[in-house]
Amino acid sequence: MRAFRLLLRLYPASFRAEYGAEMCGVFAARRREAAGPAAAAALWVETLADVAANAPRVHAELLRQDLRWTARSLRSARGFALTAIAVTGLGVGANTAVFSVADRVLLRPLPYPEPDRLVKLWESPPGYSRTELSPANWRDWRSLATSFEAAAAFTRVDANLGGAGAPRRVEGAAVTADLVSVLGVRPWLGRLPAAADDREDAPGVLVLSHGAWLEEFGGDVDVLGRRVRLDDLEYEIVGVLPPGARFPSPSTRFWRTFRFGPADFEDRADRYLQAVARLRPGVSIEEARAEMAVIAARLEREHPDTNARSGASVIRLRDEIPGQTRVLLAALLGASGCVLLIACSNLAGLLLARALGRRKELAVRAALGAGRERLVRQLLTESLVLAAGGGILGALLAAAAAPLLSSLTPHGLPLEDSSAIDLRVLAFAAAVTLATGLGFGVLPAIRAAGGRMELDVREGGRSGLGGRREGLRGALVAAEVTVAVVLLVCGGLLLRALARVEAVDPGFRGEGVLAVETPLPWGRYGLVDRRADLYGRVLAEVRALPGVTRAAYASFVPMAMKGGIWAIEEVGAPAGPGEAPRASLRFVTPGFFATLGIPLRAGRDVAASDTREAPYAAVVSESFARTIWPGRDPIGRRFRIAFDERTVVGVAADVRARGLERDAEPQVWLPHGQVADSSLMWYAPKELVVRTSGDPEALVPAVRAILARVDPELPLGQVRTLDDVVGAETAPRRTQVRVLAVFAALALLLAGVGIHGLLSFAVSQRSAEIGVRMALGARAADVLRLVVGRGVALAVLGALAGS
Numbered sequence: 001m002r003a004f005r006l007l008l009r010l011y012p013a014s015f016r017a018e019y020g021a022e023m024c025g026v027f028a029a030r031r032r033e034a035a036g037p038a039a040a041a042a043l044w045v046e047t048l049a050d051v052a053a054n055a056p057r058v059h060a061e062l063l064r065q066d067l068r069w070t071a072r073s074l075r076s077a078r079g080f081a082l083t084a085i086a087v088t089g090l091g092v093g094a095n096t097a098v099f100s101v102a103d104r105v106l107l108r109p110l111p112y113p114e115p116d117r118l119v120k121l122w123e124s125p126p127g128y129s130r131t132e133l134s135p136a137n138w139r140d141w142r143s144l145a146t147s148f149e150a151a152a153a154f155t156r157v158d159a160n161l162g163g164a165g166a167p168r169r170v171e172g173a174a175v176t177a178d179l180v181s182v183l184g185v186r187p188w189l190g191r192l193p194a195a196a197d198d199r200e201d202a203p204g205v206l207v208l209s210h211g212a213w214l215e216e217f218g219g220d221v222d223v224l225g226r227r228v229r230l231d232d233l234e235y236e237i238v239g240v241l242p243p244g245a246r247f248p249s250p251s252t253r254f255w256r257t258f259r260f261g262p263a264d265f266e267d268r269a270d271r272y273l274q275a276v277a278r279l280r281p282g283v284s285i286e287e288a289r290a291e292m293a294v295i296a297a298r299l300e301r302e303h304p305d306t307n308a309r310s311g312a313s314v315i316r317l318r319d320e321i322p323g324q325t326r327v328l329l330a331a332l333l334g335a336s337g338c339v340l341l342i343a344c345s346n347l348a349g350l351l352l353a354r355a356l357g358r359r360k361e362l363a364v365r366a367a368l369g370a371g372r373e374r375l376v377r378q379l380l381t382e383s384l385v386l387a388a389g390g391g392i393l394g395a396l397l398a399a400a401a402a403p404l405l406s407s408l409t410p411h412g413l414p415l416e417d418s419s420a421i422d423l424r425v426l427a428f429a430a431a432v433t434l435a436t437g438l439g440f441g442v443l444p445a446i447r448a449a450g451g452r453m454e455l456d457v458r459e460g461g462r463s464g465l466g467g468r469r470e471g472l473r474g475a476l477v478a479a480e481v482t483v484a485v486v487l488l489v490c491g492g493l494l495l496r497a498l499a500r501v502e503a504v505d506p507g508f509r510g511e512g513v514l515a516v517e518t519p520l521p522w523g524r525y526g527l528v529d530r531r532a533d534l535y536g537r538v539l540a541e542v543r544a545l546p547g548v549t550r551a552a553y554a555s556f557v558p559m560a561m562k563g564g565i566w567a568i569e570e571v572g573a574p575a576g577p578g579e580a581p582r583a584s585l586r587f588v589t590p591g592f593f594a595t596l597g598i599p600l601r602a603g604r605d606v607a608a609s610d611t612r613e614a615p616y617a618a619v620v621s622e623s624f625a626r627t628i629w630p631g632r633d634p635i636g637r638r639f640r641i642a643f644d645e646r647t648v649v650g651v652a653a654d655v656r657a658r659g660l661e662r663d664a665e666p667q668v669w670l671p672h673g674q675v676a677d678s679s680l681m682w683y684a685p686k687e688l689v690v691r692t693s694g695d696p697e698a699l700v701p702a703v704r705a706i707l708a709r710v711d712p713e714l715p716l717g718q719v720r721t722l723d724d725v726v727g728a729e730t731a732p733r734r735t736q737v738r739v740l741a742v743f744a745a746l747a748l749l750l751a752g753v754g755i756h757g758l759l760s761f762a763v764s765q766r767s768a769e770i771g772v773r774m775a776l777g778a779r780a781a782d783v784l785r786l787v788v789g790r791g792v793a794l795a796v797l798g799a800l801a802g803s
C-alpha cells in the first residue's frame with residue numbers, strides 16, 4: 001500500500017483528502033483478490049494507466065475552477081488587476097528589451113559552422129593595440145602559419161553600383177577566395193568566389209548579399225551571369241549569399257574578388273587588410289597566438305625597417321565586441337534587473353495586501369473544508385494570471401523599445417538584427433514572467449493561507465499601522481527606494497561623463513557645415529586633372545549659392561574615417577631606434593581649413609599653385625610638429641610620407657580625427673593636385689564640405705542639383721551635417737544615458753507606487769481605529785502626520801541606503 005499511496009501523490013492534495021481513503025480501500029480489496037503474480041502485475045499496470053489518465057484530468061479540472069474563480073475575483077477588483085499587470089509589464093518589458101540586444105551581442109553564436117573556431121588576425125605595431133595588415137605581411141603569415149585550417153583577407157569597400165537602375169553608392173567587401181572555406185558558407189544561388197578568381201588577370205566576379213539580391217534585383221533567379229559596374233569596372237554576378245551571411249557586417253551588399261599584383265607587396269607599412277581564419281581542429285587559440293608571436297618575431301628580424309616591434313594579435317571573432325559596448329550592456333542589464341526587482345516587490349506587496357484583505361473570506365473557505373494547499377493553489381493561480389498579463393504587456397513594450405536599443409549593437413560585426421523580437425526573446429520573457437508569478441506569489445499565498453484562520457473570522461480585520469503584518473511590505477518599499485536612488489545616482493554620473501566628453505574641443509567648428517560624399521569612380525577620375533576640373537566646377541557653383549560662405553573638398557571629414565595612418569621619415573635625420581612615427585593622411589583643396597574653422601598656427605593653407613610642377617607641400621598639425629621637431633620651427637622642414645618628400649608650409653591646430661575620446665594624433669594635409677595619376681585613389685578628395693550662414697540641410701537640394709549637372713552619373717553617398725558626425729561619436733553614451741534615465745524614472749515611479757500602496761492598505765486596515773482616534777479628539781492633521789510620517793520615513797531610509 002505504501003507504493004499506492006506514493007502513486008496517489010500525483011493527484012492534488014484536496015482530491016487525496018476527499019477520495020484518498022476510499023481509493024486505498026478499493027485498491028487493497030482488489031489486491032487481495034488478485035491471485036498470483038500475473039494478476040498482481042495486471043492490477044498494477046491497470047492502476048498505473050488509470051492514474052496516468054485521470055491525474056492530469058483532475059489537475060485540469062481544478063485549474064479550470066481556479067481560473068473561473070480568478071476571473072470573477074479580478075473582475076470585482078479591476079483597479080488592482082490593472083495596477084498589478086502594469087507594474088509587472090514594466091519590469092518584464094525593460095528586461096526583455098535589454099535582453100534582445102544583449103543576447104545577440106554577447107550570448108548568441110555567430111551564424112556560421114563551429115563559430116568558436118573563427119578568429120581575427122591583427123598587426124600590433126608600437127603605439128597601437130592593433131591595426132590592419134599589409135599585403136606583404138599577410139602573404140607571409142598565411143604561408144608560415146600552421147594553426148589555421150584556412151585564412152582569408154578582406155577589406156571593406158564602398159562602390160558606385162551601375163547596371164542595376166540608377167547609380168547608387170553601396171557598401172561591400174573585397175575578399176579573397178579563401179573566405180568561403182573560412183566561414184563555411186554555402187551559396188543561396190550560383191557559386192562563391194573560387195581560387196581561380198584571385199588571379200591578377202582573372203575577370204572580376206561579384207557575389208550579392210541576400211538582401212541586395214532581393215532589393216536591387218527583385219529576387220530574380222536569372223541574375224546569375226548578369227554584368228554590373230562597380231566604380232566603372234565590370235563584374236559578373238556569379239552567386240548570391242544565404243540570408244544569414246552578414247560578413248563582415250550586416251550592411252555589406254556584395255563580395256567582389258580581391259586580386260593582388262606585384263606592386264601590392266612592395267610596402268609592408270601599407271596596412272589596409274583585415275584577416276579572418278579558422279583554427280584547425282584541436283588547436284587552441286593560445287597555441288595559435290604563440291605561433292603567430294614566433295612568426296611576427298621572424299618577420300621583425302627579416303624586415304626591421306617596417307616590422308620593428310610589430311607583433312601579431314589573434315582574437316576570437318566573437319570577442320571583437322568593443323569593451324565599451326560590453327560595459328554599456330552590462331550596466332543596462334543590471335539596471336533592468338533592478339527595475340524588475342522593484343516591479344516584483346510591488347507585485348508581491350499588492351498580492352500580499354489583497355490576500356490579507358481577504359483573509360476573512362479565506363478563513364470562511366477553510367472552515368467550509370478547503371485545505372491550505374487548495375487555498376495556496378488558488379492564490380498562486382491568480383498571481384500567475386496577473387503575471388501572464390504583465391508578460392504580454394512587457395513583450396509589447398519590449399517590441400516597441402527594441403529599435404531604440406538596437407543602436408547599441410556594434411555595426412562592424414556580422415550580428416543579427418537586434419531590433420526584432422524572435423522566439424528566443426519571447427521565451428526569455430515567458431521565463432521571466434513565470435519566475436515573477438511563482439517567485440513573488442508564493443510568499444503572499446502561503447502567508448495568507450496560513451496562520452490561525454479561526455481568529456481572522458472573529459477579529460474583523462483589525463491590525464496596526466506599524467504591526468508585524470506591515471513589516472515585510474515596509475522593508476520591500478524601502479528596498480525599492482534604495483534601488484531607485486542607486487539608478488538615479490548612476491544616471492547622474494553617466495550624464496556628467498557625457499557632458500565632459502561633449503565639452504571636449506574637437507579642433508574644428510561643426511555648426512553650419514554640410515558634408516556631402518561624392519564617390520569618384522576610379523576609371524573616370526584616376527587622372528588628377530580630371531578630378532581638379534570636377535572640384536573647380538562644383539566648388540564654383542556651390543560657393544555662389546545664397547548663404548554659402550566657404551566650400552572645399554577633402555578625403556574625409558574628421559571622425560568619419562579613423563584610419564589612413566602612414567609612417568613618417570624626417571629627411572636628412574638619422575633613423576632612430578624602433579618604428580618610425582606615424583600620422584594620419586588627408587588630401588584637401590584650398591579653403592578646407594577655413595571651411596571647417598581649423599585655425600592655422602603658422603605658415604599658410606594649401607594653394608591652387610601647389611601643383612605637381614611646384615615643390616611638394618604639406619600642412620601638418622601641432623601634434624605632428626611636437627612629435628617630429630620638438631622645440632623647433634617646423635616651417636620649411638622636409639619629411640617623407642606616402643612615397644613622396646614634402647616641405648612643411650603650414651601648421652594647423654590639432655583635430656581629434658578619431659573621436660572626442662581619443663587624443664589628437666599627428667596629422668598631415670596634402671594639396672589634392674600633388675599626387676601621381678591613379679595613385680592613392682582611396683585618398684582622393686571626395687567629401688564636399690560647405691559652410692553656410694543658414695540651415696545647412698536646406699542646401700541639400702541645390703547641392704544635389706549642382707552635382708547632377710556637373711556629372712549626371714556621379715551618385716551621392718552620405719549627406720549629413722558635421723554636427724551629426726560629431727554627435728555620432730557620443731551617440732552610444734547618449735543612448736545609455738537615456739535608457740538608464742528611463743529605468744531610473746520607472747524605478748522611482750514604481751517605488752512611489754509601492755509607498756502609496758503600502759499607506760493605502762494600512763489606512764484601509766486602520767479605518768476603524770482612525771475613527772476611534774478622531775472621536776477621542778485626534779485632529780485630521782495628527783492622523784495625516786501619522787500616515788505621511790511612515791511614508792517619509794521609508795523614503796528617507798531607502799534614500800540613505802541608496803546614496
